[in-house]
Amino acid sequence: MEELVSAQHFEVNFDGLVGPTHNYAGLSFGNVASLSNAKAASSPRSAAKQGLAKMKALHDMGMVQGVFAPHERPDINTLRRLGFTGNDGEVLHQAATQAPQIYQAVCSASSMWTANAATVSPGADTANGKVHFTPANLTNKFHRSLEPMTSGRILQAMFANSRYFDHHLHLPDNEHFGDEGAANHTRLSSNYGHAGVEIFTFGRYAFDSSKPAPTKFPARQTFEASQAIARLHGLTDETTVYIQQNPEVIDQGVFHNDVIAVGNKNVLFFHEQAFLNTEAKLAEIQQKFGDEKVHFICVKTSEVAVADAVQTYLFNTQLLTMPDGTMAIIAPTECQENPRVAAYLEELVQRDTPIKRVHYFDVKQSMRNGGGPACLRLRVALNDDELAAVNPAVIMNDSLFDRLNKWVDKHYRDELSVDDLRDPQLLMESRSALDELTQILKLGSVYPFQID
Numbered sequence: 001m002e003e004l005v006s007a008q009h010f011e012v013n014f015d016g017l018v019g020p021t022h023n024y025a026g027l028s029f030g031n032v033a034s035l036s037n038a039k040a041a042s043s044p045r046s047a048a049k050q051g052l053a054k055m056k057a058l059h060d061m062g063m064v065q066g067v068f069a070p071h072e073r074p075d076i077n078t079l080r081r082l083g084f085t086g087n088d089g090e091v092l093h094q095a096a097t098q099a100p101q102i103y104q105a106v107c108s109a110s111s112m113w114t115a116n117a118a119t120v121s122p123g124a125d126t127a128n129g130k131v132h133f134t135p136a137n138l139t140n141k142f143h144r145s146l147e148p149m150t151s152g153r154i155l156q157a158m159f160a161n162s163r164y165f166d167h168h169l170h171l172p173d174n175e176h177f178g179d180e181g182a183a184n185h186t187r188l189s190s191n192y193g194h195a196g197v198e199i200f201t202f203g204r205y206a207f208d209s210s211k212p213a214p215t216k217f218p219a220r221q222t223f224e225a226s227q228a229i230a231r232l233h234g235l236t237d238e239t240t241v242y243i244q245q246n247p248e249v250i251d252q253g254v255f256h257n258d259v260i261a262v263g264n265k266n267v268l269f270f271h272e273q274a275f276l277n278t279e280a281k282l283a284e285i286q287q288k289f290g291d292e293k294v295h296f297i298c299v300k301t302s303e304v305a306v307a308d309a310v311q312t313y314l315f316n317t318q319l320l321t322m323p324d325g326t327m328a329i330i331a332p333t334e335c336q337e338n339p340r341v342a343a344y345l346e347e348l349v350q351r352d353t354p355i356k357r358v359h360y361f362d363v364k365q366s367m368r369n370g371g372g373p374a375c376l377r378l379r380v381a382l383n384d385d386e387l388a389a390v391n392p393a394v395i396m397n398d399s400l401f402d403r404l405n406k407w408v409d410k411h412y413r414d415e416l417s418v419d420d421l422r423d424p425q426l427l428m429e430s431r432s433a434l435d436e437l438t439q440i441l442k443l444g445s446v447y448p449f450q451i452d
Contacts, residue, residue: 127234
């Protein structure tokens with residue numbers, strides 16, 4: 001009993017490290033920011049350093065912070081599967097000249113958004129008491145559907161101890177089981193180590209076209225996929241809630257639920273247009289949560305319009321419990337620069353809720369590609385034994401921060417255009433960087449070029 005009382009519990013954020021070929025290809029239909037910045041020049045070095053600065057700042061605030069490795073891009077293996085032949089340089093040239101849209105897709109920088117890497121259920125919720133990981137299949141977008149196998153290998157290298165961690169294969173690669181990972185999943189609990197309520201938000205029913213669905217932009221997460229994840233993770237009906245995203249906000253550019261809602265512990269922060277059947281679903285969440293009050297913080301359209309929420313990523317913020325027990329919002333500087341959103345946040349921290357502070361971070365390189373602070377992180381609730389079983393080389397500290405910044409300076413270009421992606425030298429630079437990174441993070445061989 002004393003062991004249980006003394007156990008500590010953490011929510012660890014594993015942020016995606018931006019890769020050396022970070023670029024703006026505008027590939028994501030339904031993501032307003034991604035499309036509006038298509039073809040602009042990017043700065044891989046600045047992007048990586050912005051992400052590292054945010055990780056280090058959260059570490060300095062007393063949070064446990066991890067690093068999630070990027071993927072290899074361009075994806076030569078996929079180009080070979082699609083019929084391009086010859087040495088690597090010839091494959092790149094053929095694809096870039098004969099099928100430039102396919103080529104841009106296999107160069108995508110999207111793996112940086114680790115909220116889409118997987119769905120994670122902590123041991124307090126699962127039938128066997130282990131932390132469960134299921135990589136997202138991301139079938140709705142070709143460029144993202146290339147990610148699950150590598151994401152799975154990286155996760156297995158980070159969480160390798162089978163006594164504490166269970167890894168599942170991603171769901172079948174079919175739109176009926178479209179799964180976008182933690183971007184459509186959140187968890188509420190009185191304490192990270194206590195059994196909680198896992199909330200799966202979905203955009204449509206795959207097998208019932210009579211149900212509501214968006215008409216302009218795709219609904220990427222299906223009800224059936226969410227149910228499958230819950231089954232794989234050994235969750236119970238008593239602690240699981242399925243809630244449909246409002247099709248109208250999907251059609252306004254809210255491509256994932258984490259663009260319109262975020263939760264942490266006993267707080268759910270969301271826009272009034274986020275869900276269907278909102279009142280009934282909030283009542284279900286409260287009933288399954290138990291006696292403790294859930295703080296449902298609903299932002300009215302009159303306070304912040306959906307367009308402003310999408311433009312600033314007000315809800316694609318991180319909601320964190322700080323060491324003193326209060327909560328803080330980690331927001332992009334775009335929220336600070338929008339008068340309506342800034343005024344709302346200034347007023348919010350004065351209310352009688354656990355949210356008492358807002359910290360602003362410059363993550364513009366990510367924002368321009370369609371992802372805010374919450375997109376950049378995968379949340380994993382762990383107790384102290386589980387944390388001790390995590391690969392220690394991926395946990396942020398002063399030494400790792402310095403080493404990764406030097407690694408970025410050594411390998412990353414300051415500016416990259418879409419045309420630069422055709423350069424075979426860039427592929428060699430990227431592989432050299434990633435090979436060294438796997439040694440820094442002690443991941444072993446996780447990339448196809450290392451395995452093959």
